[in-house]
Amino acid sequence: MIYLLHGEEEFLVSEALAQLKAGFGSGDMLDLNTIRFEGGSVGFAEFEAAVCTIPFLADCRLVLVDGLLASLQRRAAHRGDGDEGEGDGDGSETAGGRADGGWEKLGDLLTRLPDTTQLVFIEGAINARATAAKAVMQAADVRRFDKLKGPPLADWVRKRAVEHACKLSGGALPLLVNLAGNDLRLLDSELQKLTLYANGASVDEAAVRALVPLSAETAIFGLVDAFVERQLTPAQRELHRLLNNGAAPPYLLFMLARQVRLVLAAADLLSERLPQSEMGPRLGLAGFPLTKTIEQAQRTNVPTLIAMLNRLLEADVQMKTGKLDAVLAVELLVTELCIASRARAGR
Structure with missing residues (x-):
């Protein structure tokens, strides 16, 4: 049997793998008949030998392969062609390394596995149109695990x-x-x-x-709230909580810019009088992040948001050029955004 466990939700993929393994039995004999490969380092000949080997004193042989399809896709992209399998070797080359011939025979190999082989491909996000992915998806029990939201x-x-x-x-x-x-x-x-x-x-x-500690994403909402409401003390408190929890200033800058851009996009959609149900897919948001972003867009205006983005860009340049220490740059940014919002509100 062949399985493909893939998707962006790594936790669900790992749980699905654990459930599969539990269904194949337990104990020393299963361990003896289990082999796991990293997709970027296994050669086709080694892979073929593993999946075609008969189990030793057990009902099945379990072969786990991590990231093979992603590795083959990266190689194809690097070469600039769409064929992940062709190469000049004898099939002993790796999927992610120097040469990588033999993998064009993957689809054929999957049709002639012994009944005793349990083959599991473990992947993140994959390109379902790629040659190797198509071959695996055609032969496998495919289980996809996307990020959950809403x-x-x-x-x-x-x-x-x-x-x-x-x-x-x-x-x-x-x-x-x-x-x-x-x-x-x-x-x-x-x-x-x-x-x-x-x-x-x-x-x-x-x-x-x-x-429960505050996630970085939720804290970013709090910071943008403070900007909109012109509340300097809460903004500084949220910033220092993030910094004390190990968040790097460049990451905070990126997340702030991302949220301000989303609020700006939401403001544009609000001006078009789109219902929230249509705004979610357009913004790529759902649940609490969508509700919060729309709420922030309703409480501010486009000129203020554009001014925020310009100040975020200035802080980014200050960090990257070393003009200011990264922590000092983000502290000044937060202070100035709150004060600037206050000044614009008073006009």
Whole structure:
């Protein structure tokens, strides 16, 4: 049997892999008959030998391959052609290295695997139109795991809370998602922490606020809120909390610029009187980030947003040229944006 587990949600991919492995058995004999390859370093001949080998004193042989399709696609892009498989070697070359012949025979190989072979391709985002990807998708049980957002994310958290026996009450669930973002691994960890803290009791909003750290994305919303509301002290507090949690100034600058651009785009869509249901796909947002971005667009104006972007660009130049220390540059940026917003509001 052949499986393709792929998608941007690495946590769901890893869980799907664990469930597959559990279904194949456990113990020393499965370990003995399991081999795992990094797609960028395995040669076709080595791969072919592994998937065609009969298991030793076991029902199946498990072959796991990480990132092979992505590696073949990178090589094709580097060569500037669309064929991921052709090469000049004898099939012993790697998918991600020097020469890489033999992989053009991947599709044929997948049609003649022994029934005892369980082959699992593990990938991130892939180009489904690429030659190797097409061959694998045609032969495999394909399972795709996209990033969760909006209602599907809330449903996942709700189900996960039940699995951990974590009783989320009232607004605790949406607050948890707003604070932790859509990082499923982080959300799972926070649910486990809340379960231990509650010790069988319900988890309310106060417990979530006390135990769950603010995600960088949520803190960026707070900073832009402070700019719009001309609140210098909250802005400085959010900035220092981010810096103390290890956020790098260039990253903060990038995230701030991204959010201001989204608010500017939302303001443009609001001027066209588009409903929120149509704005989401246009902005690439859903759930809390979409609602928050629209709310910020309604509370400011286009000239203010353009002025913010110009000041963000100036801070970026100051950092990259070394004119100002990175932390000082972002501190001055936050102060000046709040003061400038205040001045424009007073006109």
